[in-house]
Amino acid sequence: QRLPHLWKERQQTQKTQLQVENELHMVTWNVATADPPDDVTSLLRLDSPKSPDLFVIGLQEVYSGPLRFVSDMLNDDPWSHLLMSTLAPRKYIKVSSIRMQGLLLLFFSKLEHVPFIRDIQAAYTRTGIFGYWGNKGGVSIHLSFYGHTLCFLNCHLAAHMKYATERVDEFERIMDTQTFECEKAQRIADHRLVFWFGDLNFRIHDHGIPFVHTCINNQSYNLLWSKDQLIMMKKKEPMLQEFEEGPLDFQPTYKFDLNSDTYDSSGKKRKPAWTDRILWRLRPKASTPDGPDENAVSSTKSRQLAEEEEEYPLKLRQELYTSNMEYNISDHKPVIGVFTLELRKMYESPLVDLQPEGDWSADIDAMVRYSPLQPFPSSTWDWIGLYKVGFTNVMDYITYTWVKDDEIAFNEEITQVYVSKEEIPVQGGECVLCYYSSTLHCIIGMSEPFKVHESKVAIEEGLLPEKLNGLDKTVASGDLWN
Secondary structure (H helix, E strand, O other): OHHHHHHHHHHHHHOOOOOEEEEEEEEEEEOOOOOOOOOOHHHHOOOOOOOOOEEEEEEEOOOOOHHHHHHHHHOOOHHHHHHHHHHHHHOEEEEEEEEEOOEEEEEEEEHHHHHHEEEEEEEEEEOOHHHOOOOOEEEEEEEEEOOEEEEEEEEEOOOOHHHHHHHHHHHHHHHHHOEOOOOOOOEHHHOOEEEEEEEOOOOEOOOOHHHHHHHHHOOOOHHHHOOEHHHHHHOOOHHHHOOEOOOOOOOOOEOEOOOOOOEOOOOOOOOOEOOEEEEEEEOOOOOOOOOOOOOHHHHHHHHHHHHHHHHOOEEEEEEEEEEOOOOOOOOEOOEEEEEEEEEOOOOOOOOEEEEEEOOEEOOEOEEEEEEEOOOOOOOOOOEEEEEEOOOOEOOOOOEEEEOOOOEEEEOOOOEEEEEOHHHOOOOOEEEEEEEEEOOOOEEEEEOOOEEEEOOHHHHHOOOOOOOOOOOOHHHHOHHHHO
């Protein structure tokens, strides 16, 4: 009886919240089948005074030879592994990823935002040989961020100067065919905010190579903009006109000799081009119908969208758009975009509150207590995972327990779930509990960090040195959470 009253109070409180700003760091890079570099500090700008709330990394031409591709399906590919191991100690986890042959898209978030990133889905479209091969195409991640629908679309489109129209056709096909099981955003264009990025392969038309090189050497990039194929195509393609892009105030990112900053010196001498781009689209404001509409459903939806946009505004500001010339393992240079998302949160509390009960160790069965803070579609496939502090992604758990199968007590507000001592790490460590919703495809509740004690029985029997902690002490140190 109390829960509906609490939900109503929270909804009223949330409507009074002010706009908040979240920083998004994006990278697109055609890595030309190269293995990752030893260090990605510069790529992610980890030395910046302000740490981003979200990282989105889109890669193209990740090596996908038969043996490597099978290995990557069983384990994390080298690029994902490097990025996760770099960001996890900084309190980021990989929330979602999708790969289609050489196309790889990864989405990372600070831990504090994870319970508010919901309804995560991914999609892909092949546009390669005969329209069926996955060496070209697009992969996307759809999600709700504090209630706002976002979509990130990483593309690798047709190559070569003469195929500009084909590139637009491929893009429009991807936009038209990718769909999501989401009432508010079934298609890419339905999202409040869409990012379109990748190796879009648009070239610089007409200008000869000597003139292009002169402009680059003089940093007179603006003299090349009018002949950039994407800018030219935007003038006549309505769908492209809905997308915005920052000024190309950096040197073209293609094509370089490997391990150098020298543009193509081979016999082909390809003309430099801004093939690697990051664009965005804020959904056009919904118009409120003035009178009766024959399509009542469409009219109602338009009215709801207009009311939502007014009550929960979303704005985007680009802070940085540049290339990174430091890396030379590929014939492309990476492109970086930093954005500020200014939004009003549609909700402030997670869907579930959960906490460990009592002391935890491998000597005794443990208990988790959770309670719903808002209505959500629970399922028999929901589970609670035990993670070490510094975990890299949702599947990086120590153990898990099914919420329904291992339920031992409940009432209207609180449910207790059993965890067998056999599943608890003998060596202990700093841990955290997460509730995973199989319906929403995401973590919807997270406990505060807590200590799992070393097993006294194991110590007494000489199975465990007293001062040994099996969890990584650097990652699990309390400093991470201060």
